[in-house]
Amino acid sequence: MNIGLLGFGTVGTGVYEIINKRKDFFRSLIGKDLNINKVLVKDTTKDRNINISKDKLIDNPYFILDDPNIDIVIEAIGGTAEAYAYIKHALTTGKHVITANKAVVAKHMKELMDLANKNKKAFLYEASVGGGVPIIKPLKQQVTLNDIEEIKSILNGTSNFILSKMIREDLEFTDALHIAQELGYAEADPTDDIEGYDVRRKLAILSTIAFKREVKEEYIHCRGIRTIKSVDTKVIKELGYTVKLLAKASFKSNKYYLSVEPSLLPDDSFYAKVENANNLISIIGNDIGELKFYGQGAGKFPTANAVVSDVLDILYNNYQNYGIDEGTYKLCNNTDLVKDRYYVRLSPKHTLSDYVLKVVKEEKIADKIIKTGDHIIFTTGNIELKKINSFINNVKESIKDEFYAAIQ
Numbered sequence: 001m002n003i004g005l006l007g008f009g010t011v012g013t014g015v016y017e018i019i020n021k022r023k024d025f026f027r028s029l030i031g032k033d034l035n036i037n038k039v040l041v042k043d044t045t046k047d048r049n050i051n052i053s054k055d056k057l058i059d060n061p062y063f064i065l066d067d068p069n070i071d072i073v074i075e076a077i078g079g080t081a082e083a084y085a086y087i088k089h090a091l092t093t094g095k096h097v098i099t100a101n102k103a104v105v106a107k108h109m110k111e112l113m114d115l116a117n118k119n120k121k122a123f124l125y126e127a128s129v130g131g132g133v134p135i136i137k138p139l140k141q142q143v144t145l146n147d148i149e150e151i152k153s154i155l156n157g158t159s160n161f162i163l164s165k166m167i168r169e170d171l172e173f174t175d176a177l178h179i180a181q182e183l184g185y186a187e188a189d190p191t192d193d194i195e196g197y198d199v200r201r202k203l204a205i206l207s208t209i210a211f212k213r214e215v216k217e218e219y220i221h222c223r224g225i226r227t228i229k230s231v232d233t234k235v236i237k238e239l240g241y242t243v244k245l246l247a248k249a250s251f252k253s254n255k256y257y258l259s260v261e262p263s264l265l266p267d268d269s270f271y272a273k274v275e276n277a278n279n280l281i282s283i284i285g286n287d288i289g290e291l292k293f294y295g296q297g298a299g300k301f302p303t304a305n306a307v308v309s310d311v312l313d314i315l316y317n318n319y320q321n322y323g324i325d326e327g328t329y330k331l332c333n334n335t336d337l338v339k340d341r342y343y344v345r346l347s348p349k350h351t352l353s354d355y356v357l358k359v360v361k362e363e364k365i366a367d368k369i370i371k372t373g374d375h376i377i378f379t380t381g382n383i384e385l386k387k388i389n390s391f392i393n394n395v396k397e398s399i400k401d402e403f404y405a406a407i408q
């Protein structure tokens with residue numbers, strides 16, 4: 001069994017180290033060595049501070065993709081276009097493929113799954129959702145026995161790390177983001193982490209499996225945490241809450257509702273205890289009830305561990321490619337379905353503070369005004385998401401920025 005590894009960054013080096021550390025185990029399992037023969041990188045001359053012979057490092061992907069001696073390709077380069085092309089090529093040439101790349105899985109899951117099935121190879125992506133938390137395999141197993149009614153989760157290590165640091169240590173947003181980047185949690189471009197796009201992809205993958213329909217990222221209402229400030233976290237704490245970036249999917253009255261948005265949770269709730277880069281994924285099935293999966297959602301070894309668990313499934317020949325039914329009912333991202341209370345902070349442009357406060361009062365949107373001045377902070381009563389979005393749009397020109405979060 002030979003592996004070609006695409007990418008030798010946070011995840012790739014973790015996979016390399018775990019497989020080398022467990023050499024004896026793999027030898028006893030398959031009766032010969034499990035080798036990582038070649039490793040694709042961008043820059044073969046870079047000093048990598050890891051024990052690997054230089055001649056394994058290559059910068060031409062086709063030395064792996066077209067090598068008939070390579071059985072398994074592990075993709076950990078990130079990005080979309082090249083990663084997608086390499087995965088497709090590998091499956092077409094009859095190799096098993098494992099990826100940690102949620103961007104590619106969310107976009108091309110059905111096509112790549114069909115290709116893998118056609119060629120009787122595995123296409124596995126445990127690490128693409130929840131980092132080190134096993135969720136793809138258990139979810140695939142549960143959907144055969146249960147109708148999944150709800151998914152509620154914290155799915156991004158970087159944003160959860162930032163929010164935890166801001167709440168618990170009063171750090172500013174950019175300082176907390178910087179630490180998350182240094183720890184290897186963030187994407188190459190952290191925009192995806194802080195704008196919620198990474199979570200949206202993960203929710204699309206989970207919902208596709210759970211609801212047996214192809215759920216596209218674009219269906220999902222999404223707001224991230226980029227505009228949160230320390231003034232928000234201070235007030236949120238005083239109110240007895242913490243703040244999380246929550247991903248939710250539910251199926252009600254024959255309609256699906258999918259959303260990614262910042263949410264306030266009571267300080268003593270289960271979700272509030274999910275700190276730093278940890279993730280929590282809760283699924284509710286009609287027979288099983290609620291199942292919760294918790295653990296490290298990002299980082300070198302947790303993520304690499306999930307990748308290697310897919311290698312094991314291939315070696316045991318115990319994997320399930322997932323088939324998506326062609327839907328009989330349509331997915332409907334109906335924002336009318338959901339009403340919540342909201343925490344809202346508006347930071348008016350210089351001199352417009354009185355005007356913005358007047359609009360808030362006239363529109364009767366505030367249930368309780370908490371703070372006025374440079375920042376106008378209030379909570380609302382139960383309100384439809386589309387109403388709060390449209391209110392924010394109406395005041396957009398008079399404010400520098402805003403942060404609003406559903407109160408759970």
Ligand SMILES: NC(=O)C1=CN([C@@H]2O[C@H](COP(=O)(O)OP(=O)(O)OC[C@H]3O[C@@H](n4cnc5c(N)ncnc54)[C@H](OP(=O)(O)O)[C@@H]3O)[C@@H](O)[C@H]2O)C=CC1
Pocket residue numbers: 006007008009010011012040041042043044046059075076077078079082100101102103127128131184185186187188297298299300303
């Ligand atoms: N970091 C994490 O905690 C997690 C990451 N993931 C996913 O895993 C994947 C990899 O992430 P991560 O390890 O953090 O990324 P890194 O940026 O740390 O590593 C990327 C690696 O891929 C190589 N690379 C990138 N683009 C190319 C290319 N076009 N051709 C050849 N080599 C290339 C880089 O080469 P070089 O070293 O020469 O620059 C580097 O070795 C991503 O899809 C990410 O979303 C999933 C879960 C958790």
Ligand SMILES: N[C@@H](CC=O)C(=O)O
Pocket residue numbers: 128130131155156157158159185186187193198297298299
């Ligand atoms: N950038 C991602 C990495 C894992 O998927 C995150 O922070 O969760």
